[in-house]
Amino acid sequence: xxxxxxxxxFKDVTKRYGPGPLVLDRISLExxxxxxxxxxxxxxxxxxxxxxxxxxxxxVTSGSLRLGGPGSGAVAPELGFVFQEPALLxxxxxxxxxxxxxxxxxxxxxxxxxxREQALARVGMSEHASYYPRQLSGGQKMRVSIARALTLSxxxxxxxxxxxxxxxxxxxxxNEELLALRGQQAWTAFFVxxxxxxxxxxxxxxxxxxxxxxxxxxxVPVDLPYPRTAETRLTPVYYELVATVSRLLRSVERAA
Amino acid sequence: MSRRLLKFLLPVVxxxxxxxxxxxxxxxxxxxxxxxxPRPDEILAAxxxxxxxxxxxxxxTAKGALWxxxxxxxxxxxxxxxxxxxxxxxxxxxxxxxxLQMTPVIVFAPILVLWVGAGLKSVVxxxxxxxxxxxxxxxxxxxxxxxxxxxxxxxxxxxxxxxELRLLRVPSALPYFFAGLRIAATLAPIxxxxxxxxxxxxxxxxxxxxxxxxxxxxQAKYSALFATAAITCALGFIFVAGVVSLSWLALHRxxxxxxxxxx
Numbered sequence: 001x002x003x004x005x006x007x008x009x010f011k012d013v014t015k016r017y018g019p020g021p022l023v024l025d026r027i028s029l030e031x032x033x034x035x036x037x038x039x040x041x042x043x044x045x046x047x048x049x050x051x052x053x054x055x056x057x058x059x060v061t062s063g064s065l066r067l068g069g070p071g072s073g074a075v076a077p078e079l080g081f082v083f084q085e086p087a088l089l090x091x092x093x094x095x096x097x098x099x100x101x102x103x104x105x106x107x108x109x110x111x112x113x114x115x116r117e118q119a120l121a122r123v124g125m126s127e128h129a130s131y132y133p134r135q136l137s138g139g140q141k142m143r144v145s146i147a148r149a150l151t152l153s154x155x156x157x158x159x160x161x162x163x164x165x166x167x168x169x170x171x172x173x174x175n176e177e178l179l180a181l182r183g184q185q186a187w188t189a190f191f192v193x194x195x196x197x198x199x200x201x202x203x204x205x206x207x208x209x210x211x212x213x214x215x216x217x218x219x220v221p222v223d224l225p226y227p228r229t230a231e232t233r234l235t236p237v238y239y240e241l242v243a244t245v246s247r248l249l250r251s252v253e254r255a256a
Numbered sequence: 257m258s259r260r261l262l263k264f265l266l267p268v269v270x271x272x273x274x275x276x277x278x279x280x281x282x283x284x285x286x287x288x289x290x291x292x293x294p295r296p297d298e299i300l301a302a303x304x305x306x307x308x309x310x311x312x313x314x315x316x317t318a319k320g321a322l323w324x325x326x327x328x329x330x331x332x333x334x335x336x337x338x339x340x341x342x343x344x345x346x347x348x349x350x351x352x353x354x355x356l357q358m359t360p361v362i363v364f365a366p367i368l369v370l371w372v373g374a375g376l377k378s379v380v381x382x383x384x385x386x387x388x389x390x391x392x393x394x395x396x397x398x399x400x401x402x403x404x405x406x407x408x409x410x411x412x413x414x415x416x417x418x419x420e421l422r423l424l425r426v427p428s429a430l431p432y433f434f435a436g437l438r439i440a441a442t443l444a445p446i447x448x449x450x451x452x453x454x455x456x457x458x459x460x461x462x463x464x465x466x467x468x469x470x471x472x473x474x475q476a477k478y479s480a481l482f483a484t485a486a487i488t489c490a491l492g493f494i495f496v497a498g499v500v501s502l503s504w505l506a507l508h509r510x511x512x513x514x515x516x517x518x519x
Contacts, residue, residue: 055412056412057408057411057412079412081409081412083405083408083409084405085405087403087405087406087408087409089406089423089424089427089428090510090511091427091428091430091509091510091511092510100409100413100423101413103423104410104413104414104415104419104423105413132509132510133510134510134512134515
């Protein structure tokens with residue numbers, strides 16, 4: 001749909017916090033419905049800040065950032081955010097944690113229960129509904145955190161290095177689960193990561209950023225068909241893309 | 257020997273040794289002065305002899321301690337909510353709270369009697385003043401120590417300030433609140449006793465443990481004095497046990513301080 005308006009549109013966006021240095025410099029980027037965009041780059045390139053701008057957690061300094069709904073664009077699209085940490089409330093059970101987003105959005109108890117059960121089933125955590133966060137492993141906590149973000153059926157899902165603290169095996173499994181979830185509930189994703197392999201596996205577009213100040217460096221399209229599975233990681237195309245992105249990333253880091 | 261048995265036995269052994277030391281010290285004193293350090297059995301006898309007035313006084317002191325403590329909890333919580341609003345509010349009020357804390361309450365006890373009248377009311381006010389500070393400081397600290405990511409989560413979902421307070425800031429302040437509550441619980445009976453000592457006897461309820469302390473020392477009833485101390489001690493234990501139970505009820509399911517090793 002090349003004619004439909006972009007779902008997220010950055011036009012010459014710059015960002016600085018207070019009188020501090022420039023964090024993002026003239027960012028122009030368009031995301032269309034269905035995109036899975038990974039943001040990758042050295043630390044200090046402002047990739048997390050970019051997510052925070054989309055989420056409305058911080059205002060842009062100059063330029064324009066427009067979020068459009070499907071069609072009209074008058075209604076702001078529903079957002080989901082998955083933080084680096086699971087960000088669960090330790091005094092609430094898994095079930096109550098998953099319901100939190102809906103509770104804050106003022107959904108009725110019946111709506112909450114239905115969405116909560118569906119979300120927990122999707123991430124395979126139904127049996128842990130009555131557990132407290134401290135009883136869960138790191139990977140399980142992240143699943144709950146993702147379930148919470150999905151309960152409001154977001155159009156845009158923002159993920160800020162959600163699997164950075166997990167071991168390689170768990171990370172790989174969660175990557176596959178994340179794509180499976182996207183197959184059931186179409187959302188557009190912005191995914192911040194430090195892992196090239198993860199970016200290639202998940203995205204259809206990889207945006208490489210450079211640091212101090214944060215700029216868009218190169219965009220690499222990922223022409224691997226969805227659905228992707230563990231097998232995808234064994235294909236030559238996948239390997240080549242990982243090599244290409246790694247080389248680009250290294251050149252960006254050297255320049256810094 | 258298993259570790260568990262040892263954990264149970266060692267405190268008992270220490271207790272028995274302390275008692276033996278006590279008896280030893282008693283008999284080491286010149287016979288004429290032994291009344292200055294009454295033996296545990298003499299203290300027990302004194303307790304039996306004065307039990308009616310001791311228990312009545314303990315009840316009066318407990319009442320004053322409970323009211324003062326409860327009032328301190330309520331007022332300090334409200335004040336902590338205000339102080340947690342902004343750093344400016346805190347810098348404006350903290351110095352004066354410190355001054356209030358540094359002021360020896362006992363100096364004002366005689367004036368308090370004139371302000372609010374002798375008896376229970378004075379005891380409550382003095383207990384309140386003594387318990388108040390650790391509660392305010394801890395609760396405020398808890399309310400401003402909310403995890404930043406969780407605050408962002410609430411902002412992301414456009415939670416109102418009221419919901420943020422009720423669903424996030426207050427629950428995450430609970431461990432701090434209970435830490436303050438524990439300190440205040442140990443202070444409450446002592447505060448009530450001090451209050452009672454200086455301003456307690458209104459002449460119609462027989463006074464509390466502080467008042468008995470005055471009487472027994474003036475009558476040189478040292479065994480009864482030790483019995484009074486023991487009862488105050490027991491009262492403190494009851495207060496702390498109550499708070500510890502409340503804290504367990506509120507926190508054990510989720511807070512790391514109650515982490516069970518078998519999880």
